[in-house]
Amino acid sequence: MDYKNDIANRIAKITGLEAQNVYNLIEIPPQTDMGDYAFPCFALAKVLRKAPPMIAAELVNSDELKADYLSEVKNVGPYVNFYIDRGELAYSVLSQILSSGDAYGADSLGDCKTAIIEFSSPNIAKPFHVGHAFTTILGNSLARIYEKLGYNVVRMNHLGDYGTQFGKLITAYRLWGDEKALEESPIDELLRIYVKFHEEEKNNPDLTTDARANFKRLEDGCEEEVALWKKFRDMSLVVFNKLYDRMGVTFDNYNGESFYSDKIPAVVDMLREKNLLEESEGAQVVMLDEFKAPPCIILKSDGTTIYASRDLAAAIYRYNEYKFDKNIYVVGIPQALHFKQVFSVLKKAGYEWADNCEHVGFGLVKFKDGKFSTRDGNIVLLEDLLNEAVEKTYEVIVENNKNRGNELTEEEMREIAEKVGLGAVVYTYVKSGRERDIFFSWEEMLDFEGDTAPYLIYTYARTRSILRKAKASGLAPFESGDEALKVLSSEEEYQLIRTLADFPESISKAANANEPFMISRQISTCARSFNRFYNNSSILNAETEELKRARLSLCECLCNTLKSGLNLLGIDVVERM
């Protein structure tokens, strides 16, 4: 039952205000002892020409505000506070969660609309470091969130697989390439020769000329160059895919820059036909004064294309192919202006769907002391970070396993460590607002206490353990709709139920703002509420059989919520740890 809506209707009846307006005014009090909903009377003060506290006092006495599900209606200063009957709340919230299972929070808001999410998009032949992890983790989470809300999601990996750097790689590979090393560790070898190229290039301008010629031959489709390019691309993809598999990240396609390169001329023609192209300082540009943005370069003065033209071609292709309702780019904040320009050009060219394109930016990953730079070797590979986190998790598990009667086998411990370790890393990226820079520190990444994934997974596993024990002793939770759920009315139970009830809303909020942290924050609150309850009340040794079963139901609801929420963040749960 929608309590808020019902309360709004009742207040509307008394005051004569629009129900929708009242609904928007109703808020959730900052403290739980102030009730479940509150109606502030400030807005009525002007209309009724009375002081808000007086209005509140009068409202409270109205018969219209007497409902079965309300245990109390109280005026506090200018507010009218509504208290939902705890048993009633427990019954309605738990019934809903129990019937939804792992799907708790799912919605059909998306209505089968199509949402394209471009994310990860690493450069071929370059190492995948902790900076790339941000777009990968964020995009993966957003994809899952939109799917949960009923969207048809298309995951796109816009690979950096084209451009003059491939001319350089071809030149470098022919001079210094080591076939064996390439087979064993493609990215390392490609990076080695790429770095060497840049060193040698300083003293040998011929290399630059050769690299340009090679890229030209690649663009012209010369067999040898294309074959080499393809080889580099395929080998890099194998490496990336291993990482994606490990993280549970999937893509619907890997159409990178190379895929769109032959679609650019049509875009240039289109812009020219619409008289949008101007010559400026030798380049072909689209002026964007009316969008308060600098000109967007479409063709360089040498007539070649640039990344803006590629992104234009990609957007148009995507619209024609998918007729998307949302086209989201999960790319770092430094590219904010670039996307503003691209979207503005589309708009200027008359594509109304340009309004459905959105740049979802995120902060930089930095070191506390000094910059993050590939050149200085000041870099942490994502794989190293994951391994480190898994290893540390494993040590903790081994230690705990000794104290818990060696229930786990070596293999199980390895498997748990993998999931929890990865979860710990993923969580650090989605625990706060995406636009903030992340200061990378091993210490924080490997801290498993407090607001962390291990804490959440631990809470889940601990609860699963209780459910297993209950089952073994023939004790079953109540099912959805069982009136006995109403016995849950203690302070801790009530607090937990309230936080569980807020979970679905956190998903739609997260989607609206493209901010997964709104979900991580919610489930973190759920876990904390549960642990408080857990430490205060015994579940399997509760006073009555009925209370035991009702509390087991509460456990099950917590599990459903945590599992669903963590899944939306891209984190797996484990049954024991």
Place this chain on the structure above:
RNA sequence: GGGUCUAUAGCUCAGUUGGAUAGAGCAACAGCCUUCUAAGCUGUGGGUCGGAGGUUCGAGUCCCCCUAGGCUCGCCA
């Protein structure tokens, strides 16, 4: 210099269209395992919300100015 974002507890961060006593986690200190997993829980200390002004019943939140910092500003992506 133009654009843009940020500034909240010692540290890392929340704070919804202006609303009730500005909240979490970490760190510090003091407690809690013969009881369902202590990766847990309880308590304590810690704040002129960068600074000044303005708007109003009311400002961490909105407007203006200032200070500090990040990112960015046509032929790299």
